Amino acid sequence: MITKKKVGEAMQENKAGVQDLVYTCNISFQIVAAVRRALPKEKSANQTEVLADLSPNSVAEKLVTTMGHLGELAGFEVKACNGHLNFYSSANSAMQNYTGDAVPAQASDKASRSKQGSVNKISAKHPQKRKSLEIRMSTSHFDPEEFALYRKYQTKVHKENTVTESSYRRFLVDTPIVFVPPKSGDNTVPPCGFGSFHQQYRIDGKLVAVGVVDILPKCLSSKYLFWDPDLAFLSLGKYTALKEIDWVKTAQEHCPSLQYYYLGYYIHSCNKMRYKAAYRPSELLCPVRYEWIHYDLAKPLLDRSQYSILSDYATMQDETPQLQICGPSDDSSAKVDHHESPSDEDDEDVNDYESEMMIDEELVDSEKADTTECGSSIKDIENITLDLNGSKVKYKDLQQVFGAIERRHLNALEGQLSRYAKVVGKELSDRMVYCLS
Template sequence: MAEAKKVRSEASTSGGAGGGGNGGRGVSVVMDCGRRKSTCGYCKSGARTSISHGLWAHSLTVDDYQALLDRGWRRSGSFLYKPDMEKTCCPSYTIRLKASDFVPSKEQTRVSKRMKRFLDGTLDVKTSDKSIDELNTSGGSCSIAHNSETSSGAGESSVVDCGVKDKTDEFMHFLSDQIDNMVQVCIRSGEISSDIQLPKASVKKVVPAKRKLQAEKSEALIFTCNIAFQIAATLRRLNKDVEHLKSSESCSGRNKNSSELSPKMIAEILTSNSKQLAESCCLSVRACNGHINFYSTMQQADFVEVGRGTISKSSPTVSASNDDRHLKKSCGAPQGQKRKFEIRLKRSSFDYEEYSLYRKYQLIVHNDTPDHVTESSYKRFLVDTPLVHIPPNDNGTVPSCGFGSFHQQYVVDGKLIAVGVVDILPKCLSSKYLFWDPDLAFLSLGKYSALEEIRWISENQVHCPSLQYYYLGYYIHSCNKMRYKAAYQPSELLCPLRYQWVPYDIVKPFLDKRKYVVLSDFATLQNGESLPLDNHMEKQQNDSIQEPSNDVFVDEDDMAEIDSEDSDNETDSEASGATTVGSEDADLSNLLIGLKEARLRYKDIRHAFDSSHREYMESQLQSYVRVVGTELSEQMVYSLG
């Protein structure tokens, strides 16, 4: 009896990372849910093609969760899941960024500047929504107006620049984003088939000299885009690459058909899906010899207002003098004080204002039905957490907020506009989910919040040197709308086999060709090029390429809530098929078992099971050790009830 108490005492203090002791950071207690199949929220295949291993965490230390992240795990509430990368339909690679190495792109810099102008009151936004009015948004907006005078002998309307060039640039960026959305719609519908990242659209302003030559009837050509030519060229290159791969016949045939699309055909396909865009912009959108052209449908005395990514039409009876007065008001300095902006970091807890914003976001952005967006589902998904909170200390090992689960609130003039759900761990800030006010979509709050989270890491690294990385969740290369994560450079992906971090730029060409790649098979040469290790590359080339699917974005950021009722547990024989490095059975002797209030090593209770029960138990434990690793299996408590 005394010996049993001694074993129980030793086991109780062995939870947590760091050589068998966790410095009073608590203990992790998990229940194995086994290997599961469910429908996929990304490819929408309809079948149970998403395969993962699940754990339910009663409690979880921040050290153990950090170690699980570095083995490809992630959490949804208290449920932990790890995709079976070889067998699941959409392999999900953990992606991270070292905050001190981050270099913002031009687009990310534009997002920061746009937010700054919004807060300063110099970004004019016009909308009928009351929530924007509450933020003291200026009613005027920079405008592009048709001059009431016609060009001599031409009878053509000219465009008057209001003097604020970046306002027009913002609108062209808006049109570019809308064309990118049209491309995604065509990919999902199968009209355009692509398994690689397509180029981004770039809308250009048509200069008056060319506009005169290209104008049709009474319409004026304002903007144009040549994305169809770029897509056609990309698809042709893809087809050439596929011919060198030993891909399936159906896959090769589909890419071949895609490569035969001409720029003219692609432009016509895209414009056929642009009815909503045309209506919202008061512009006519048409394909012309491979170009996507935007024509003004206004009369000469009309004017088009650029603001918040939309164009609105004014009264055609406005006089020239009134036009001048309106332009001066639109482009002048904004009235009123600057907006007050706050970022508040609070521990994870239910907040009704947050829930109301989350509900609005899910209903409008993700088209969820009201009965699926309940307080209970919100709590399970984004409030409940198994992480044991660690308060701050004075020795520089914990940041001022502590370690654990937090909600980062973005507040403008006292109004909540966005919430980032994050886990702050010993090595990283892990971004779990973001929801924001759909009325402020023009601010790109998803991108802005990521920049703020990276900045937070850099600032707090001074006080907590171990805090260095920004984890963006899962990256699915076959999901085009997840490509934004790789835009935060220089990023790394986690190898699903050896759990080594590999630069994204090195493995991207190989992910373009197949969904599942053993990333650590690729070494970096001194000149920056990458070469595969011969033996592993030969094996991967001989593997069959999975059929690509019509991937869609599921904002989890990233991952939709995992419903355990929508999953099927697999049998032991199925679960044992997972491929790992060193597939021989692990030594289970020191695996930590929780039985009621007792915590014992498996070697001390093994004799308590008869042979049949012992065989079943050990098959379950072997599967568990394979997915969490030997070290964690000896630190976390494997609960038997």
């Protein structure tokens, strides 16, 4: 994974002989993580001493030293900086200084011409030009250029034989969310408005990735990402996720209600989805009580069973999980399972607009769910549209369409809809379709 770093100070320190920082690599962090995972859990005194000296900074320094012993890297000067390897574009004089080879005076003209010719050939093949990254956001609509990239991505990454325009439109273009335009002087709506959007990532004008997102009153929900398979080494999935998180932080200054970043469904037993747990702090929604539970509290339950009432974590005995409020540790299973995948399939390919929320009557009855328990009233749920086997009807018209329904079933449904409206907000719940199966 190649990460973007702030290089202003580094550039100032290396004005002499360094033209530009071409790229930076965090391989040292991955090496340290791999070594720590390979060591047995019960560490000896010798291993403890080795680990004490093992850090990304020390590994980066050793890598730079080793690369220096192996010979020059034509056109580049490599330096260690905070555990990263920075590759700088070198001027001709800097390249000579970097190799450390003394040139005899009597042969200087010939060697100079030879080296200059070599540098010119390298520069011709690999011109050192700063790349321009541009991020464009537009409301959801069909774009032929985006579809061409999507087809390339699905074919090469997900091995799909046939990718049709109609399926693409249904999946990533058509949306049930109504666009809400921004209003001047109104801090309840972000500058781009609310709705479904496509974020284009372009390098020197070329489309390299598209993030499909829903911007809602309280969050940015990441629905899907597709990127150029030829640029898998850039780890665009990770980069775009961090940019989306940064967007929420920036937009919050204009719209304070925007606070959260949603990564969609999380299936603990699916390795491709483990990467979502690596962004911390993170929470999972209890599928029964609609309470947000910190991932580190929910994980022991998910390790035991594929389906769990996450809010039951408090009843677990002899377990006091430690909350992690920073980035994932070196031995994070999420990082091992997916974040270091060479193809970096960091896409929300199982996200969809309509979630299949099933009513478990026994669980709801056991909780004595009713509208007053959630602090909601019938008015909060009466305009929620329900999808019943393809038929869409508002809750207030339910009995008029399907006839009389037993009170116990209505109580269970009202309790679940009340919790649903409380989580997503009345305004949004009135606009979305709630599926029952």
